[in-house]
Amino acid sequence: MKKKVLGFIVTSMLALQLMACGAAKEQNSTNYKNTSEDSVADGSELTEDSDVEGSAGEGSFHIGIVTGSFSQSEDDRRGAEAFQDKYGSDNVTLAIYPDNFTEDLDTTIQIIVGLAEDPDMKAIIVNQAVDGTTEAFHEIHEKRPDILCFAGEAYEDFEDIGQVADLVVNYDFISRGYLIVHTAHELGCDSFVHISFPRHLSYESVSRQVDIMKTACEEFDMQFFMEEAPDPITEVGVPGAQSYITEHVSKWAKKYGQKAAYFCTNDAHTEPLIKGLMEYGGYFIEADLPSPLMGYPGALDLDLTGASGDFDNIINTVEDAVVAAGGAGRFGTWSYSYGYSVSAGLAEHARNVILGESELHSINDLAKAYGAFSPGAQWNGTNYTEAITGDKSDNIVLIYQDTYIFDNPGYYMGTTDIEVPENYFTIE
Template sequence: MKKIPRLCCLLLCVLLIVSLLASCTPEEQPEPVDEPGGEVPAPFKIGIVTGTVSQGEDEYRAGEQMKERYGDRVIHVTYPDNFMAEQETTIGQIAGLASDPDVKIIAICQGVPGTAAAIDQIRQTRDDIIIVVVSPHEDPAMIDKKADLALDVNNLARGAAIVRLANAMGATKLLHYSFPRHMSMELLATRRQQMEEECERLGMEFIFVTAPDPMGPDGIPGAQKFILEDVPRQVEQHGKDIAVFSTNCGMQEPLITAALEHGAIFPEQCCPSPTHGYPGALGLDVSGIAGDMPKIVAAIEEKIVEKGGAGRFATWPVPINMALLRGGIELAILALEGEAELTNMEDISRILEQETGVSVELQRYSEDGNLFLALVGSVIFGLDN
């Protein structure tokens, strides 16, 4: 009977040892939780190719904006200013982006000559990249098929629209500046023809003036000098109720400057935008309100009215190439993530209206192609719009 207490003591000792060991076991730590806003590895990169500030500031700034929006996921490069003479460089800049296996989107604005060749080169090794082309310079029927998504202003509709706008602003004549290289581009040539036809329909005189090509020997400065010198000659000959228009981005600032100084009418730019030519022509610093289009439009309007141009200068309320580039990239991202269809008209409209904040009218270039053309209403400075 005396063995029972011994067994009890032994059992108690074992229990005590077990409990001591348990108390020494470290507490189980909870799984670490990522804090909101922590860095997440980028699933893919985005390559953006634009012109420089001298060739097209809006699209260059759009590239910068996307860099700010997506950080190191964006690789932004530029094509040469003299892209006509340096097509191999352009091709290399575009195709070079595809050498990074993480790049899944390449967006090009403007689609200068060499873009189609670069797409062909990319497709030899990469079929997993979405290629977006904005404002194609090459044959639209070709880009319509080669690009996964192409976006441009609707030059098929703008020809008549610009003439009607100029007429409503008081123009009796329309002067169209361009050069053979641009007139060899289908959409620009079609727009010119439509302008001429609409002028005839409205009883307006259509005047075509061949300007120096900025890709020529005198470059952009030579083309700008010509505009500054020719507009006053044309106003003196034809009167102040002449609307002036040019097909080249580099000519917009001197065209606005000369039109305002000599009293002509300026309906809109080749690539309509409040920031295309107006700030430079008006000596307006918009850096403090960059991106705030209503404030920029208001600032431009104040200057135009102050200088006596009320009702004679207009543009679109948004920088269209900037919006098309940003919208094209956003749509490509959503398409990669399975949240949108790249060539679905409703998806394109939705994204573009998010980027512009205004209604965008879309037209498909061909029935089953990938090129979509955008049209936006105008703002006439100094009038209630």
């Protein structure tokens, strides 16, 4: 990469989410770092120590990973494949839930629960944990309480899935709601455009993030706008949803001006949005589930098939194309794919827990697992706290990675070092 990546750090900012309880920041903040000699930031020691043939008991259990299809969530699937490549198809089983999972709810549940039929199955990871995952985990635990159930990017209410999942890891929609707008302001944007649809807006994480973004825009004297685009899982499908974005970007550019930053909540919308903004002007800070592979290859007509998993190569290739297209300083991402990191990292954490090498709810151990598949990345994380009650959940973790702006002085925006004001954690 063009700027040295900082060490892999996960900071537990519990105080930021305990305002409702009146807890002092100094009493609750915990810093997590890889400091031991066998927990290096680049994950090389972890990889060597976790060789399939050399791990005791490795052949005695299986891990299943369920993701969406390539068309809906390619990075999630690539991360699952990376974990399978590392440990072998004899130990790792992959599955895909339907694209139209809300209509095919029973099929989604059956696919997830079906993995528990394997008598050697010891952990099941679902990323993204779409509708039906809660019921699936409930059924699995009724039949097989020995199986660990991990949810990556849960769609269903935390109150529900948190009761049946052993671990839930979502992107930090609270901190990022503030930090994405903060970054847009730092880059000189005067307005912020949020693109979504009713199904996504019905989710707590999305609806709370919208209100946080609105409040942040007020703080930074920016205008906030919302646009509705078609839901890709409806009858229009992915092609129809993408066509809508393609047709409207030029109109939005005229309506909101060249200093507007855009954010969409759906992966399928990302590619046509990036492509349109490259042509007509505007800013794109990062995707809902950020990755240099999210939207950029298609928007810039890049063939990155030979660079699978090589994120140094990927981000440099994408950056060269962004600059060549005139997007320098206007487009950003995370240096490592979020979906990729969650699929592989959660599976790695599950494996470590099963082997007795990690604690289930340790953020430090979760950091080590993510480090095996995102070497050198800087992360920030916190336990989820319910806004009204101030109750903190041990098994629900929110995380985010530093924002990388292509060809911007400094490249990294230092978002993981920015303290989010406490009032944002109580916005509903």
